[in-house]
Amino acid sequence: MEDTSIPVRTLRGKASEPIAPDESEARVHGAMADLDARDPEYIRNMLPLMWLLTTVYFRAEVRGMERIPEDGPVLFVANHSGGNMTPDSIVFTLAFNSYFGVERPLYSLAHALVTAWPGIGAMAKKWGIITAGHAASKAAFERDACVLVYPGGDVEVHRPFTARHEIRFDGRKGFLRLAREAGVPIVPVVADGGHDTYLPLTDGRAIARALKLDKLARLKVLPVSLALPWGLNIGDFLGHLPLPAKIRMEVLDPIDVGAKFGDDYDEAYRHVTGKMEETLTALSAERVLPPFL
């Protein structure tokens, strides 16, 4: 995975060609990462609807936005929950755009199946959602844009309910290498509550492995859950109606990976996930039964 497909220095402030993601993801039609597809005016007009959703339905709380550097590129490293309807993404996207304004670009990295999904993919691209890949991320940093990554991907977002208080990045350290190579600070973002929006029973990793879903569509899990309106929900491919769980989110202090850890990515990984786990534990301690409060 090298960013040999893009002339990065030509991207700043100019229209650019869509960027091929990792080779394995490029197999999915429509999965090119197009930085110019982000539409600030579209985002501005959609923010009030998102505000209603997050404020009235999820009663979200977001803390620590003042810890984000005032300008320049940032790599947000976040956990996420709630299956394919992850409310964490909605809450953070709203919080960032409301705090800094839609003029400060934020790109969210997503699985190729999201950006390639008919209809949904086009809408996602207007929000600045791009297919995950180092080349696209570095191109975004070249534009002084911020990037949001969920290292845990499908493994984390579909983890079983019993693991809802875990940061599950599955040992993936690519985000650390990306931050160090680009010279961009990491800002961890921790969210709690997303896994109370449905009942994930199992992530189905063994089934996904048996069906070779990883090679076919880069899917490492085949989750099984109880969710509205389906009842038994296998795969969560069509999403579901999330229950109105309360979402609590906290932004942590920036981390300079290169300065603090050099190329010791194992130590950096332990530090970042450890800090996030501590915060997630504290956030989840605020929750009382029933889980929707």
Place this chain on the structure above:
Amino acid sequence: MRVSQKIHIDREPADVFKLIGDLPQHPEFLVGTVWKPVSNQTHGVGARYRVLMKIGSVQVGGIVEVVRWEDDALIEWSAVQGVHQTIRWLLSPTDDGGTELQIEVDYDIGGGFIGGLVERIAARTIARNLWASLMAARRLVEQDV
């Protein structure tokens, strides 16, 4: 959408403007609001500040710049980033030798019908914060002289 509040202060406009015109000190009396300079210039036309107010689940705002400055009478801000907004401090002398201090906030968040609905919901929080800020400003001015 416009939200406006005003209050009477038993001091002359020049005394009130000592507080209102001291922009870096605004966090002392602005209630429910984050207010911090983002430019080296902190006074007069051209000074830029980040202004944010907690509305529901998130902090909403952006960067505003001073576009009009009249000593003892008016300071006006216009948005350069974030929510489209204009903020105005207006000072008027009253017959009893005091000052009518008024703050106006005009804002437009877009979003059509739903945006209009959210603007109305937000107006209640903004109005309460502005009124509390005016009372805090009056307390500071009347205690200070």
